[in-house]
Amino acid sequence: MPNHSLCALTPTPRQEIIFVPQKFTPSANRMLPSLWSVFLSDGIMHVRGPLLAALFTVYVFYPFIYEPVTSQLAARLSHPSAPAAFPIAVVARVADWLASTPQIPLGSAPGRAYDVVLFALATSAIHAFMYFSLNGFFLACDRFGWLQRYKLPRKPQQVPSDALLAATLKESIPSQLILQPVTLYAVYCFLASFPSFYADASGSDPTPVLQPRPCPTLSTCFWHLAAAQVTNEFLFYWAHRTFHEFTFLYQNVHKQHHKFIGSVGIAAEYAHPLEQALANQGPTAFYCVYMSYLIHPAIWLVWIGWRLWETYEAHSGYCFEDTWLSRIGLLHAHRARWHDFHHTVNKGNYGSKFFDRLFGSMKAYAEFQDREELQESKAVKGTGALQPRTTSPVGRASG
Numbered sequence: 001m002p003n004h005s006l007c008a009l010t011p012t013p014r015q016e017i018i019f020v021p022q023k024f025t026p027s028a029n030r031m032l033p034s035l036w037s038v039f040l041s042d043g044i045m046h047v048r049g050p051l052l053a054a055l056f057t058v059y060v061f062y063p064f065i066y067e068p069v070t071s072q073l074a075a076r077l078s079h080p081s082a083p084a085a086f087p088i089a090v091v092a093r094v095a096d097w098l099a100s101t102p103q104i105p106l107g108s109a110p111g112r113a114y115d116v117v118l119f120a121l122a123t124s125a126i127h128a129f130m131y132f133s134l135n136g137f138f139l140a141c142d143r144f145g146w147l148q149r150y151k152l153p154r155k156p157q158q159v160p161s162d163a164l165l166a167a168t169l170k171e172s173i174p175s176q177l178i179l180q181p182v183t184l185y186a187v188y189c190f191l192a193s194f195p196s197f198y199a200d201a202s203g204s205d206p207t208p209v210l211q212p213r214p215c216p217t218l219s220t221c222f223w224h225l226a227a228a229q230v231t232n233e234f235l236f237y238w239a240h241r242t243f244h245e246f247t248f249l250y251q252n253v254h255k256q257h258h259k260f261i262g263s264v265g266i267a268a269e270y271a272h273p274l275e276q277a278l279a280n281q282g283p284t285a286f287y288c289v290y291m292s293y294l295i296h297p298a299i300w301l302v303w304i305g306w307r308l309w310e311t312y313e314a315h316s317g318y319c320f321e322d323t324w325l326s327r328i329g330l331l332h333a334h335r336a337r338w339h340d341f342h343h344t345v346n347k348g349n350y351g352s353k354f355f356d357r358l359f360g361s362m363k364a365y366a367e368f369q370d371r372e373e374l375q376e377s378k379a380v381k382g383t384g385a386l387q388p389r390t391t392s393p394v395g396r397a398s399g
Contacts, residue, residue, distance in 0.1 A: 031366040035357055042354040048329040049306070050229060054221035057302045062215040066298045070118070077114055091117050112192065119297070120184040126301055128176045130308040135265035138316045139165075142264070150318045152340050158262030168270045175269075187285075191292050216296040224299050225306070228287040232307065235283035237351030241361065243275060244350065260315075263343040268315040314339040341365055 072088045098113035243254035253272040260267035288300050314335035320326045321333035342349035348364040356362040
């Protein structure tokens with residue numbers, strides 16, 4: 001019986017993935033699901049995800065993390081000699097140094113210095129925590145054989161080499177610890193150049209983060225998070241597709257990311273700097289930056305953590321679709337299987353299912369699903385039972 005699994009579509013070790021630009025011609029193929037059905041299925045996830053993130057923001061993150069930290073920093077700003085916990089002391093020391101260095105932008109205003117340091121360090125800390133905790137867990141699963149029933153099938157040539165993993169980490173660690181805080185500092189300076197960025201619109205201290213601000217309402221959190229998600233998906237889809245459809249951009253920019261034929265979590269950010277800016281960081285931050293005068297800082301921080309969780313799981317090579325955590329919306333199994341197909345065949349599935357269906361880049365995946373259903377139908381006729389799931393490199397894609 002022919003093998004139609006994801007792995008069966010993978011090139012042999014002697015072959016090289018050669019990108020052929022696809023014309024933008026939305027397919028009317030009968031194998032494609034209706035746009036309405038895709039809209040409904042994606043719509044459920046676009047309500048459930050932001051709602052869970054909004055609940056976390058209002059009932060966990062704000063009262064137990066954000067409010068205590070900002071209150072301690074505000075107290076430290078008013079009384080510099082007051083004792084502070086270690087994380088608060090780190091922020092305070094860096095902020096005090098900035099405040100004593102007038103030639104550094106924002107350094108002349110103590111409140112602004114505290115604000116920018118908190119923004120840069122808090123965002124960087126969340127990013128680093130999600131990167132090393134989630135990806136470390138997935139790498140441990142690969143190394144020690146944990147949760148292999150949820151592992152998407154892999155052929156030997158799909159398993160990333162130790163050299164590729166080492167190169168990815170070597171590139172990521174300096175970026176996480178050095179480049180990212182500096183970039184966030186520059187972003188804050190740009191935003192602070194607009195008077196409306198400050199809550200009192202006067203440019204005087206206290207500043208947006210340290211100024212006492214009530215917890216945003218559940219509905220406010222939900223609508224901002226939902227808008228950030230839809231904006232990110234639309235912009236990411238077109239940026240990602242552009243990097244594929246222009247051969248020069250693919251060969252000189254995006255091909256680095258596709259060195260991972262079978263993706264792993266850390267592959268999510270293994271990309272050319274141009275791609276990082278235009279396809280990864282830009283779409284993620286666009287809505288919150290554009291609406292920065294309305295976005296509560298707690299919403300921004302939760303959005304960053306949620307978005308990182310999604311992309312690391314989508315690249316992890318694990319699909320937890322049949323777990324209760326996935327059923328209630330805490331995991332992103334639908335993203336994992338969807339994006340894993342893109343890495344395996346290097347075709348289609350550029351973003352969310354809805355935008356791929358709307359803009360005609362879902363055909364390859366629909367054809368694959370048709371072959372899967374045909375294979376299962378033959379299995380039923382021949383044996384009286386469906387072929388069981390397997391984690392073998394030649395098994396069908398589970399999930």
